[in-house]
Amino acid sequence: MVKVLEKNISENGVNYTYEAYFKEILNYAKMGDFDILGHLDIVQRYAFKSGGIYNLDDYKDYIYAILKTIISRGKGIEINTSGLSNNLLFPKLEILQMYKDLNGEILTVGSDAHSCDRVGDGISYVYDLLKDIGFKYVFTFDKRKMNGILL
Structure with a gap:
């Protein structure tokens, strides 16, 4: 993925790369068979090295549409903590607030650890x-059955 993004940025520019990414995520949100959409804006993990962290306002319409679609389908989003060591949260805090404002409730949280010492x-x-934003639950899934855990 990193090499594809870097090539895309060098050939087409940062804005094109982010826009293409969010368009693809929106298409998946509309048609995909999933319970939780992971990696909503994980593209910034790879693209910021060569193109900078994206400005939310530039892609807000796509992100809004993604979140509205997910909520309307009874799906949720994953929060990925793997970027915290670089002061990045996936998705951005502003997206989590937008999700809450749109009455989104279904969240999972993962560390995306690739080694046992980073689990959790x-x-x-x-x-x-999440509690500060106003969320009351996070969820886990077992065989696609949702289980809420009080925060």
Whole structure:
């Protein structure tokens, strides 16, 4: 993925790359068979090295449409803590607030650990953040059955 993004940025520019990414996520949100949409804006993890962290206002319409689609389909989003070591949260805090403002409720939280010493990194921090925003639950899934956990 990193090489594809870097090539796309060098050939087409940062704005094109982010826009193409969010368009693809919107298409998936409309048609995909999933319970939780992960990596909503994970593209910034890879693209910021060569193109900068995206400005939310530039893609707000896409993100709004993605969130509205997910909510209307009874789906949720994943919060990924893997970027916290670089002061990045996936998705951005502003997107979590937008999701809450749109009455989105279904959230999962994961550390995306690729080594056992990083499992659970940042989870308690994100739980506190979610409580501050006004979320009451996070969810887990077992065989596609949702289970709410009170924050």
